[in-house]
Amino acid sequence: MLQLNAAFLVPCENSGSRFSIDYQGSKQLPEHCPAASKNWSRIWCVVAGLTLLIVSVNSAGAANKPDILMIMVDDLRPMLGCYGDARIKTPNIDRLARRGVVFERAYCQYAKCGTSRLSLMTGLRPDSIGVFSNRDKDVVNFRKRRPDAASMSRWLKKHGYHAQSFGKIDHDGWHADDEWSVPASPGRSGEMLEVVNSEDVSKPTTIAERFACPVMQSPDVADDHLFAGRMTQQVIDVMRRRDSQQPTFLAVGYRRPHLPFVAPKRYFDMYQPDESWLAKNPNPAEGSPVMAWFNSDGYVGAAKRVNFKMPNPPTRQQAVEWNGYEMRSYLGVPYHGPIDTALQLRLLQAYAACVSYVDAQVGRLLDELESTKKLDSTLVVFCTDHGWHLGEHSAWSKMTNFEVATRVPMIIAGPGFEAGRTRKIAELVDLYPTICDVAGVEKPDHLQGESLITALKEPEESNDSIALSQYARFGTKYTGRALRTDRYRFVVWDAKKGGETVHRELYDHDSDPDETVNLAGKEEHRELVLTLESQLRKAFLRNEK
């Protein structure tokens, strides 16, 4: 039985259907100078000539550089055909995977949108960025504090690229227009909460209030009725208009499958999940601390707004009952307590539908590149910002250090390397230096990731690389820092005050890929824990600045 609070079953606030995009990026010099006045004509020609010269000089260093298309999907776990899981149909992402190198073990640095995206775009790790909230002012302060840390877009722009972004690349509200060649096109404010009018789905979409937003909607509408479809068409329009003399970096950020799960009905109709889809490890890992898997700690205030008092801190049992609050804050999911099997299956169906909807949009972008014969020469980077719990460890959503929250799809296809797959452990923070290397752009000094160019050229090669992730819990009272090696996931939880290590976690992926038993406290693993902790501390220390 769903616990819907009638008080919140109110119509979504109508913010209109405005949607506009700034196309200042198209540099179109006149084919001939206007002849209204000879003098003005001469002046105009001189100005135009100088502009042309400047563009030419700007582009000189950009000769032979590939166009770059970066596709970033929000909250996408690697539950994809090309990752060996055919339950969700993603023929287009799979098609890209067949052309490029699939990183089977890629990890985010922070399993939450904002910090993960800042890390990816700046090439810095979260400890160096120091932004762990969703507060806009923290990002402004970070940019002031680290003016040297040019973002990928700013750097590529400096090196001759036309850099343009669509949708969610930085966390919503964190865009800085001067990072791009033209102002970013993020859509309406709050676009994440785009919903259709349930009385008449043909009406323009609106932006919902968080607690008045249904967790899922399956309107019978065309792809372009929703933002992702409209945005895709705009990207294609820009692709068609772009100046072929100047290399282009297009960053396209899809806001689904992030909640709410809204996608056209036909994508919902593709799925009827059965119980085999349910999480294999629905309970918290044996011997794990609450802070490892309780991902509702940032929602205490939000719960209060709707007159629910979330225990803070919760007992182990309370933490299970309140877990996954990001999802519970939408209409249609109980605020706390069990999520019954029927609802879990509908949520799985909705998540799958959103992924397939986004996949179809990715297909449109690939089709466009293919039909203009630019697919072979374009560097296409496909990734997300972090994984997602679909009931694992009693959690829904992200915001943990577990494999399901930190492992991400990463596919890189482009000129100069063959298709393949690699088991090399990679990180999202590696993308910036990798893109520089493939594009033939020098790398800025501040980067903390490692270029994956060797893995792209020799994907069979494996090595002893590691991945680092982290998450702050209960505000920033505790931080969990995670090390992923070839075999293990090892996590330490340190208190901010006093620096005391309060918990350790160790999972053996050879015997326990679902991370169901924390081995850290077992006497037989004492030496291993010491070794991994030493490795983890050294690796994280290297990145503190």
Ligand SMILES: [Ca+2]
């Ligand atoms: Ca996200």
